[in-house]
Amino acid sequence: MSEPVFAPWNDADATPLITFQNVTKKFGEFVAIDDLTLDIFEQEFFALLGPSGCGKTTMMRMLAGFENPSNGAISLSGKNIAGVPPNQRAVNMMFQSYALFPHLSVWENIAFGLKRDGMVKDALNARVDEMLKLTRLEKFARRKPHQISGGQRQRVALARSLAKAPKLLLLDEPLGALDKKLRQDTQFELMDIQEKTGTTFVIVTHDQEEAMTVASRVAVMDEGRIIQVATPEHIYEEPNSVYVADFIGDVNLLTGQAKATGQDTYEIEVPVLGSIFASSARPFSDGQTCHLAIRPEKVAIHAERPSADNAVQGKVLDIAYLGNLSTYHVELPGGQIIKAQSANTRRISRRTFTWEDPVWVSWTATAGVLLDQ
Secondary structure, eight states, X not given: OOOOOOOGGGOTTOOOSEEEEEEEEEETTEEEEEEEEEEEOTTOEEEEEOSTTXXXXXXXXXXXXXXOOSEEEEEETTEEOTTOOGGGSSEEXXXXXXXXXXXXXXXXXXXXXXXXXXXXXHHHHHHHHHHHHHTTOGGGTTSOGGGSOHHHHHHHXXXXXXXXXXXXXXXXXXXXXXXXXXXXXXXXXXXXXXXXXXXXXXXXESOHHHHHHHOSEEEEEETTEEEEEEOHHHHHHSOSSHHHHHHSSOOEEEEEEEEEEETTEEEEEETTTEEEEEEOSSOOOTTOEEEEEEOGGGOEEESSOOOSSEEEEEEEEEEEEOSSEEEEEEEOTXXXXXXXXXXXXXXXXXXXXXXXXXXXXXEOTTSSEEEOO
């Protein structure tokens, strides 16, 4: 029997752990959060993703209690948390800088909050040992922060944040200080720890790959508003707007006028390129401006004209070789660039295509997403 899928947001009877209800936050005349409504569920690993200044950190600071909404309400476990001081919320926050005490050992850093709460000695020792084991830091318990690596310091900060068993852990760009390889390894550790503890994690990041890797759901933000909330695969495969399609991963965008050719099928008249064909369950009226978003991995590249729903000739302008993949930037007759990606599945002594080669790019009518905004 397969495991039930974790998707409380699809369950009408599920009660959210966190609710933002028509929340607006202003700093003077500046609107940082604009009439935002959102539910986050228990045991979710929820990512707030967006460019600098989009409001994601303000949302997190309101959850932590460092800011209060100008309008609207935020509730945690059904209780309005406006005005509740940070130290009285079942919420902990892990900062990008980790904020460890340099003069205390790893063990003492983790124990600090528990000691301040007056936890009895045996329970405190057991809890710190449990946190060290969870974050695989047992061997480093007696070391000071400067005697361990950046990745280990990150785990100390995580252990300290989880020691008090918060209902909600807020992570502000937690992996920003780590190098790429370590960041990728740590992402999986974070997911593993989140699953083991069952704590709800809300992470703020501007790194799309990070959000897509760790999160059960991603909220893509822009200018204080949430543009789309969905699972990573939905965000990637079914973006609701050009903004989301463009913000997440690599995308080709073609703009033209729609004309219905049948049930959910359209002919798009693209200036200079001519007609291309696409399918869409989202309705478009004849003559309506639309945008076709196609991921590079769904575009094939050929030496000869292929038989395909859509085939356009161009020439190779640039090649990005990424080891496992090559991305070809193909210039079309009107100057539009289309990226086509192919997997380098076997070792090759020379490229199939090189700079300035005339090539054809093709994609199916179902490969792209037709968007109206």
